Amino acid sequence: MKFPPSFSKQDIHPIKVLLFIVFLFIIVSTNLYMEFMPDDTFIHIGYAKDIGEGKGYSFAGNKTYGSTSPLWPPCIAGLAAMHIDLEHAARLWSFLFSIASLLLMYHVVHLRLSVPVSLSASCLLGCNAYFLRWSLTGMESTAACFFMLLLTYLLFQEKRGAVHVIVYFIIGLSPLLRPEFYLFILVYFFSRFINRPIKDYAVKLLIAIIPSILWNAFAFLYYGTLVPTTFAVKAGDTFLSTELGTLIRSAKLFLSGNLIELCVILLALFLLSLRFRHTRKNAASHILPSEYVIIIMWITLFYAYYILKNVTIISRYSLVVIPLVIIISLALLTDVCEQFHLSQRASHFLLAVVVSLSLLVHSLYTYYIVKPDADSFAHGFQREYRKIASLLSSEKHTNESVALSDVGLIGVYSGLRIYDLVGLVDKDRLHFSNKKAYLIGKKPNYLIVHGEFSIDELKNDSVSVQEIYAAQIAGLGINQKGNIIVHVYKLFWKE
Helix, strand or coil, X not given: CCCCCCCCCCCCCHXXXXXXXXXXXXXXXXXXXXXXXXXXXXXXXXXXXXXXCCCCCCECCECCCCCCCCCHHXXXXXXXXXXXXXXXXXXXXXXXXXXXHHHHHHHHHHCCCCHXXXXXXXXXXXXXXXXXXXXXXXXXXXXXXXXXXXXXXXXXXXXXXXXXXXXXXXXXXXXXXXXXXXXXXXXXXXXXXXXXXXXXXXXXXXXXXXXXXXXXXXXXXHHCCCCCHHHHHHCCCCCCCCCHHHHHHHHHHHHHHHXXXXXXXXXXXXXXXXXXXXXXCCHHHHHCCHHHHHHHHHHHHHHHHHHHCCCCCCHHHHCCCHHHHHHHXXXXXXXXXXXCCCCHHHHHHHHHHHHHHHHHHHHHHHHHHHHHHHHHHHHHHHHHHHXXXXXHHHHXXXXXEEEECXXXXXXXXXXXXXXXXXXXXXXXXXXXXXXXXXXXXXXXXXXXXXXXXCHHHCCXXXXXXXXXXXXXXXXXXXXXXXXXXXXXXXEEECC
């Protein structure tokens, strides 16, 4: 595949433009999302807090395998050991990986495409509504984005020359940030074993799986299981159980996060198919080099897995494949320009149109949907749950506990033992048939609910209930609109 030539040095200074893109990203992201932190961030912080305090890999004292991103809490704890506040440490990691992703995006795309296209790729990633949303949250999402680009770098770079073995080891860390990388790495090495002798990649595969082997050995010895409770709760154990509502929400997310890029991909494939309709060669293989076929497989398998497992894909999950969609869209756009013999000026004009449209769409989506939702969450849930944590901390007595569904903030700041109604950070929850049985079995001192459990189910001769706090807050996400009322109850169990 050939591509239009890069601008000359007199036309553009790519590093300066790239740094300008990064600077704009920093300005925009820090002004948009300085307050927003999802409750899941505080689950990571809770694990990091226990690690730093020498309590082991646990959450609020619960020794439970409750994280599908086990590398993230130790990273936060490492920064906290340098006397950085835990929340700031989490935010700093996600922000640094955001910037690193923009820089790596340019480098990866420039392995195959021209300077203007590479700069456009960084710009498209930086202005993506979801990339902006998660850039300062303290979640592992932008780190997953970075590792996806690093895996793509490996895919592209191997055709250009040898890759140092340390890259394979670093890639091997990625499943400890997001479990989807087990699938991505499997597809990568499978594609290599098909095209090359197994001996060429056997050692590289071994190096790549060392981190996963070490972690899973630790998890089995420490927790007694290889399966995180988060996976058991969210993913279940069967395929082909997709519900229409889950499928629709996942489709909405896919379209909203990649609308312009998807339009470019579909249009480019249509035009290229027309171009090759009279040839005897297979059009698909003529249009897409093997590297791009692998990238499309990564994207397809990611969405297929979550849809078949009936897990709603949320924006921070999908962030891992957004760079891939951008790369494919720009590669196909470039190929269209070549196949239809467009001039360099016309090619650059089309590129500018695509980038401008994407900036417009993501700006509208950010300001009318994503940012209002984040602000609503920060001003509602975050602030109220901090108040509740402070209230519980002030009432705390020895060995007291609280049961709730959203365990992050309360687990970090209340000082109480946590009983998780969902079961993400308490494996014992899975041993009870329902929330009522779990509460009766655990007998917590406090209960926090917002509609997922009716207190009337618990009222009986064995317990009396006193409401000590209530607040109305906005819904908990884009898919959950409307106000909800949070109730905090004190429970008095009778012997």
